[in-house]
Amino acid sequence: MSDEAVIRVKNLRTGFGDHVVHDGLNLEVLRGEVLGVVGGSGAGKSVLLHSIIGLQKPWAGSIEVLGQRVLDLEPPERAALEARWGVLFQDGALFSSLTVAQNIQVPLKEHLNLNQRLMDEIAMIKIGLVGLPPESGRLYPAELSGGMRKRAGLARALALDPEILFLDEPTSGLDPIGAARFDALIKRLRKTLGFTVFMVTHDLDSLNAICDRIAVLADKQVVAIGDMKQMLNERHPWVVEYFHGPRARSAGL
Amino acid sequence: MVKADESTGTTTLNQTQPTPAWIKFNDDEKIALGGSWTIGEAERLDKELVVIHDGDGSRIIINISELERLDTAGAWLIHRTRKALEAAGAEVMLDGMNPEYEVLLNEVAANDQSYPPLLHTNQLAEWIARTGEVTLDTLRRARDFIGFFGLIVLTLLRTVTHPTRLRLVPMIHHIEHVGLNALPIVGLISFLIGVVIAYQGANQMKQFGAEVFVVNLIAVSILREIGILLAAIVIAGRSGSAFPAHIGAMKEHEEIDAKRTLGLDPIEVLVLPRLLALVLAMPLLAFFADMMGLLGGGLMSWVVLDIKPDQFVERLGNAVSLWSFWIGIIKAPFFAVIIALVGCYEGFQVGGSAESVGHMTSRSVVEAIFLVIVVDAAFSIFFQLVGV
Numbered sequence: 001m002s003d004e005a006v007i008r009v010k011n012l013r014t015g016f017g018d019h020v021v022h023d024g025l026n027l028e029v030l031r032g033e034v035l036g037v038v039g040g041s042g043a044g045k046s047v048l049l050h051s052i053i054g055l056q057k058p059w060a061g062s063i064e065v066l067g068q069r070v071l072d073l074e075p076p077e078r079a080a081l082e083a084r085w086g087v088l089f090q091d092g093a094l095f096s097s098l099t100v101a102q103n104i105q106v107p108l109k110e111h112l113n114l115n116q117r118l119m120d121e122i123a124m125i126k127i128g129l130v131g132l133p134p135e136s137g138r139l140y141p142a143e144l145s146g147g148m149r150k151r152a153g154l155a156r157a158l159a160l161d162p163e164i165l166f167l168d169e170p171t172s173g174l175d176p177i178g179a180a181r182f183d184a185l186i187k188r189l190r191k192t193l194g195f196t197v198f199m200v201t202h203d204l205d206s207l208n209a210i211c212d213r214i215a216v217l218a219d220k221q222v223v224a225i226g227d228m229k230q231m232l233n234e235r236h237p238w239v240v241e242y243f244h245g246p247r248a249r250s251a252g253l
Numbered sequence: 254m255v256k257a258d259e260s261t262g263t264t265t266l267n268q269t270q271p272t273p274a275w276i277k278f279n280d281d282e283k284i285a286l287g288g289s290w291t292i293g294e295a296e297r298l299d300k301e302l303v304v305i306h307d308g309d310g311s312r313i314i315i316n317i318s319e320l321e322r323l324d325t326a327g328a329w330l331i332h333r334t335r336k337a338l339e340a341a342g343a344e345v346m347l348d349g350m351n352p353e354y355e356v357l358l359n360e361v362a363a364n365d366q367s368y369p370p371l372l373h374t375n376q377l378a379e380w381i382a383r384t385g386e387v388t389l390d391t392l393r394r395a396r397d398f399i400g401f402f403g404l405i406v407l408t409l410l411r412t413v414t415h416p417t418r419l420r421l422v423p424m425i426h427h428i429e430h431v432g433l434n435a436l437p438i439v440g441l442i443s444f445l446i447g448v449v450i451a452y453q454g455a456n457q458m459k460q461f462g463a464e465v466f467v468v469n470l471i472a473v474s475i476l477r478e479i480g481i482l483l484a485a486i487v488i489a490g491r492s493g494s495a496f497p498a499h500i501g502a503m504k505e506h507e508e509i510d511a512k513r514t515l516g517l518d519p520i521e522v523l524v525l526p527r528l529l530a531l532v533l534a535m536p537l538l539a540f541f542a543d544m545m546g547l548l549g550g551g552l553m554s555w556v557v558l559d560i561k562p563d564q565f566v567e568r569l570g571n572a573v574s575l576w577s578f579w580i581g582i583i584k585a586p587f588f589a590v591i592i593a594l595v596g597c598y599e600g601f602q603v604g605g606s607a608e609s610v611g612h613m614t615s616r617s618v619v620e621a622i623f624l625v626i627v628v629d630a631a632f633s634i635f636f637q638l639v640g641v
Contacts, residue, residue, distance in 0.1 A: 125365075
């Protein structure tokens with residue numbers, strides 16, 4: 001991990017109608033780290049993620065990803081930037097009319113001009129990397145279990161070897177064993193592929209297992225950021241309740 | 254701008270201008286790779302690497318110390334080349350390895366799995382198998398559909414003995430949707446077809462000096478066939494698509510399962526109100542279509558043949574009996590049942606994907622229109638036989 005920030009959010013202000021979600025939010029994500037973003041339901045974790053990847057237009061503030069101001073980019077520059085990050089949506093968000101291998105090839109086809117054999121080979125490597133059996137390449141999303149769909153979604157997010165990986169609640173809906181395996185997978189892949197992870201999560205176990213730093217969203221801002229040790233010493237009431245509650249204790253914190 | 258970080262010469266992920274990937278053949282046994290071996294270069298490298306796929310049983314050293322960047326695709330190409338050379342009998346050494354590349358290369362080697370090949374079978378056998386599959390599937394669906402029909406009849410009988418179970422509010426809601434809201438389009442189409450029949454009929458009849466028989470032509474065709482058929486086809490398009498889409502979406506969101514667990518019978522709650530609404534609305538729509546068709550035909554007769562409205566009505570009375578009218582209306586409930594049953598049945602068949610909703614919806618519309626026309630033809634023969 002270096003001190004260079006790959007994502008820099010400054011004075012972000014977002015909302016819907018007259019409901020303000022973020023007000024003056026600041027956040028930096030450093031190269032190579034795994035940042036876990038936590039917060040209560042409705043605290044704006046997903047809105048923050050959507051703002052950074054450009055699915056939602058903020059009211060004010062600036063967002064820089066890999067040194068480029070996301071909000072000011074022209075479409076071709078934007079497409080080039082999008083090729084440098086990968087997003088895993090909550091339930092994988094696979095295209096239901098395509099097989100897993102074809103899903104992985106969608107970004108390859110969109111951004112590059114590769115021959116079909118090479119794309120097949122690359123898709124199979126990614127399928128193997130995320131721990132799916134080779135046969136799953138020919139399956140449609142409806143034929144996969146929830147855990148496999150997430151892995152397939154991860155394989156698609158990794159198709160272009162992104163520098164930043166955005167994960168939206170990657171372990172939600174998985175059983176504890178599946179969740180632990182998914183954590184281990186992220187950890188292993190980061191070592192291999194060297195990406196930065198921005199992860200929205202509720203899962204205390206995965207925060208503890210793979211996150212280098214944790215950012216807490218509350219009161220429309222990032223109220224605390226730091227490693228687990230710092231979190232345990234925080235004074236903010238929500239942070240205290242979260243990291244010292246019964247679930248935190250059972251997670252062994 | 255992004256900070257340049259080329260000085261280290263190793264895997265910097267900074268998006269500086271990357272050096273294009275290159276391959277150098279120093280002599281027969283030494284290959285040096287350099288530049289950034291990333292997915293953007295993969296297509297070119299894939300082609301260039303083809304030439305070194307034939308090793309000749311010697312020792313080959315691949316030097317990768319000058320690589321600037323390596324990603325999964327690049328690592329795969331190196332791994333694939335090494336594998337191909339080894340398969341050709343060469344002994345391959347990788348020189349200039351650094352720990353990062355090693356992790357990546359090992360990971361790629363561990364996940365070297367071939368794309369599962371498509372099964373190549375006899376074309377003829379496959380064709381026969383597919384024919385059999387489709388036949389069996391059709392028979393199975395026919396059986397299921399009959400079962401569905403039986404289920405509805407049973408539920409209907411139960412509702413007759415316990416009339417309070419009938420969902421009145423949803424039924425009236427559906428009458429509004431399938432009936433009232435369809436009035437403008439059904440009326441407009443019938444009116445225009447009436448105009449067309451009168452105009453075309455007038456042209457033909459004029460040749461025989463039998464212009465006045467245009468009224469017979471209009472009356473018989475609109476009342477017996479066109480009015481109800483147009484209404485049924487429009488409804489098959491509207492409700493035949495709305496029913497399966499709605500029920501299918503409910504099924505996808507487990508709403509139907511939720512209803513079951515709450516003790517609600519999906520047939521009673523979802524199918525009966527739609528079925529009864531359509532059975533009630535269809536004769537009314539058919540009547541409306543008849544009237545609009547006659548209106549269109551009458552207006553056109555007035556315009557092109559100068560048959561005044563009072564003459565038209567008088568002639569109409571002579572041309573057709575009340576039976577002609579009833580023959581059209583009698584068919585309405587049958588068509589309504591077909592459309593509602595097919596629509597609801599296909600809705601319950603939705604499963605798995607967003608695509609499936611679209612698939613079932615289009616199937617429902619096609620089947621409903623097809624069955625409506627088949628049954629209409631059967632009715633024609635039947636009425637011919639009984640002589641009305």
